[in-house]
Amino acid sequence: MPARRFAGSLLVGVAVVAIVILLAAFRDNALFTINPYVYFAGYVILQYVLIATAWNILGGYAGYVNFGTPAFFALGAYTAVFLIRTVKAPLPVLILAGGLVAALLGLGIGYLTLRLRGTFFSIATLALSVVLQTIIMNWEFVGGSRGLSVLRPPGPPFGNYVVFLFTVMAGLAVAAVLVARTIERSWIGRGLAALRDNEEAAECMGVPTLRLKLFATTVSGFLLGVAGAPFPYYVTFVEPNSAFALDYAVNALAMPMIGGTTSWVGPVLGAVLLGTASQLAIVTISSEMNLFIVGVVLVAFVVLAPEGILGLVRRLRGR
């Protein structure tokens, strides 16, 4: 199967790049003496691998387009802020709690799908971010609209804190991709594809559509919350405009669409390409330009290659 072979070669490619980076680092005789900015930017790219993969479980597999990514991401981040301020919870607890709270929100929007389909569902999720951001802006304990400084805990297990966070995010991204891949290849993934194609027909063919949709929104929400939970320690200053940034909504949707939404490979491909491109744009051109680039690339793909890079590859292989 070409798609699988392609996925295999992609994995090998990623592994090779990782090894080259590691070797380069060791040649300099320390993993941590290479420019810390590489880790700083790398974190963002990995975070987008996680976000795009999470979004795609609902948006790609089930076909329910979620514009509310910032709400889930920020919910993870602010759950972490709350737990840092109240009990100084350790990072694993923050990640788990951030995921669980966002999963609850996901379950909630899952019930929305009972009444809202297509565009109407998407509009409702758009409103979600606005509502949640307003609540956070008026909640002084987590910083309100002014924001809040967060102190990183002393002494990460290895390296400096940015290297540590980079490693954690790498682990989370890989885990999310594995989750997505497992779902995709199970009866759940096939059921989601059926309901994406035609929900009424899927239900009439025995697919428990409501249960599958709730599963997809909950898992997707959980992973988006997980992506946001380490954010306070990464930026060390959390304020609503950065936690609820439009970038998350746009990128979460653009990356899978550019890579291809029907396979776990798509979001990874899209996130790595687009994430790297926009990090380079931020450094070389301007930080304002990067969303513009994403927009242009997205429009180009929607018009020229609606099935993303994976679709292009499939077409070139004559399938």
Next chain:
Amino acid sequence: MAGALLEVNGVVKRFGGFTALNHVSLHVKTGERFGLIGPNGSGKTTLINCVSGSLHADEGRILFDGRDITTLPAHRRTRLGIARSFQIPKPFTSMSVRDNLGIPMENAGHAHAGGAETEQILREIGLAAKADLRPAGLTQIEMRKLELARAMAARPKLLISDEAMAGLSHAEVDDILAILFRLNAQGITIIMIEHIMRAVMRFSERIVVLDAGERIAEGTPDEIVRNPAVEKAYLGE
């Protein structure tokens, strides 16, 4: 009722102020070839939607195999043995014809031996040569056949064929009819909704006529064609 596979008792369905079904009752016997006819807008598809679970009846009860299914969601009814085809084909467009059958097989057919059975259904219905195509590459009649094949993959006791022949040529209608006769011979009870009178009259052992949401007649094909109420419903006074 003894021997009844499906019993519909006093079902009412309203859409806002419009009553689509007004206390409709009927029963279908095990193994029967049952025809449901009526002019456009008479409530045939609404009734079928209430039976298959796409809609829920406002009043009345629906029993299948002696079990009250009135409030069950559609996928549970499919697992109990009610399968349907859609008037306007609703294939899973991103999957091959074979994978289209895989969905009901996996979710309702209680079969993990899927492979062989899928191939057998495809052969029986005459889609074996198209198994690897996506539905977009099918002709109109093949699309109707896919609807029937997919319903068969759910291993139904009751198959509801909702206008599977609309828009087909004379020979194609005969083709679909032959398939339905064959399925019935295998023991599957069939409800046929159809506008093509030649087909319903030939196929059905018993027919119920709906008009404006009410049941106006029941009988054998011969009795139905001679029924003045039916004539009035179709042709006016």
